[in-house]
Amino acid sequence: KAGVTQTPRYLIKTRGQQVTLSCSPISGHRSVSWYQQTPGQGLQFLFEYFSETQRNKGNFPGRFSGRQFSNSRSEMNVSTLELGDSALYLCASSPRTGSQEQFFGPGTRLTVL
Amino acid sequence: AQKITQTQPGMFVQEKEAVTLDCTYDTSDQSYGLFWYKQPSSGEMIFLIYQGSYDEQNATEGRYSLNFQKARKSANLVISASQLGDSAMYFCAMREGWSGGGADGLTFGKGTHLIIQP
Numbered sequence: 202k203a204g205v206t207q208t209p210r211y212l213i214k215t216r217g218q219q220v221t222l223s224c225s226p227i228s229g230h231r232s233v234s235w236y237q238q239t240p241g242q243g244l245q246f247l248f249e250y251f252s253e254t255q256r257n258k259g260n261f262p263g264r265f266s267g268r269q270f271s272n273s274r275s276e277m278n279v280s281t282l283e284l285g286d287s288a289l290y291l292c293a294s295s296p297r298t299g300s301q302e303q304f305f306g307p308g309t310r311l312t313v314l
Numbered sequence: 315a316q317k318i319t320q321t322q323p324g325m326f327v328q329e330k331e332a333v334t335l336d337c338t339y340d341t342s343d344q345s346y347g348l349f350w351y352k353q354p355s356s357g358e359m360i361f362l363i364y365q366g367s368y369d370e371q372n373a374t375e376g377r378y379s380l381n382f383q384k385a386r387k388s389a390n391l392v393i394s395a396s397q398l399g400d401s402a403m404y405f406c407a408m409r410e411g412w413s414g415g416g417a418d419g420l421t422f423g424k425g426t427h428l429i430i431q432p
Contacts, residue, residue, distance in 0.1 A: 234419055244405065246419025257419050289357055301347055301366070303420065305359035 203228065205294050205306035213312045219280040222309045226273050226294030232256075233275040234303060235267060238289040247290075250275050251297070279311075287313045317341065318406050318423035325428050327396050334381070335391040335426050337406030343367075346410045348389040349420065350380065353403040362404075365389060401430045 206225045214220050226233050234257075235247040246259040250269035269275045273294075279286055289310050293303035319338045327333045339348065350362040365373045365380045373380040381390040393400060404427075407420040 236420070236422075243424050244407075244420075244422035246421065249419055259419055291357075291359060293359070301364050302361055304361065305351075307356070307358045310357070 205292060205304055207290075207292050207306040207309050209309060210307065211310050211312075213314060214282050215314050216282055216284060218282050219278065220282060220311060222277045222279075222290055222292075222311070224275045224277070224292030224294075224306060226275070226292075227304055230294040230296050230304075231273050232295045232297055233269055233273065234293045234295075235275070235277050236291045236293065237261075238291060238308070239285075239287070244291075247277070282313045284313050287311060316423075317421045318408055320404075320406055320423035320426050322426045323424070325426060327428065327430055329398060329430050329432050330395055333393045333396050333400075333428065335393075335404050335406070335428065337389045337391065337423060339387050339389060339406070339408050341387075341408065341410050343410045346408055348380070348382070349407040349409070350378070350389075350391045351405045351407060351422075352400075353405060353425070355402070359405070363391065396430050398430050398432060401428060403427050 208223045232251045234249040236244050238244045248267050249257040253269045264280045267277045289308045291308045292306045295303045317340050321336050346367045348365045352360045363373050363375045363378045363380050365382045372382050377394045379392045403425045405425045406423045411418045
């Protein structure tokens, strides 16, 4: 069974631009969660989607948004990029919301210049 | 207050020795889950072991075991017979609000950088 895939793996943007990251969960998994990892703040939960609905949201500004499609693939969008948005963005999938295990993808490394 | 505390920023351990990575947590929920993840330099988070708050037995997965002391709110990871490939960042995480209908996202500690020396 294929694992969680994230595209692109690396991205360079400039301040003020917007970016869309994509995550394809493991086949059959319906829950997708997003996390931001930075050296200063560590790993922080962004949001979780299940059956195309946002179930949980972390403490991030409204510039961070996401959605989930009927095939469970998820996208995360960051508008008006700031230098502090440079981070590794990790996506995790699980069979259902509240599932014990979350399987992480390789991440997208975003650099904002 | 931090919800997950990992007090060892870095550790050096000799190959084949056992190693204990410390983790304490803070929650007022009765139902929660505790996790350990390994993150090699490649960046991918690898699930190692899980312990539910109602589990009476300590979780074990191969060379990994979780020393769960609920009253002390401690969930230490023990790696037996360490190997060079165990060198990585290790994160303790907690998932609260586990009441069947849903749960919060994972809350992670700052991590411990483990280096296994030959």
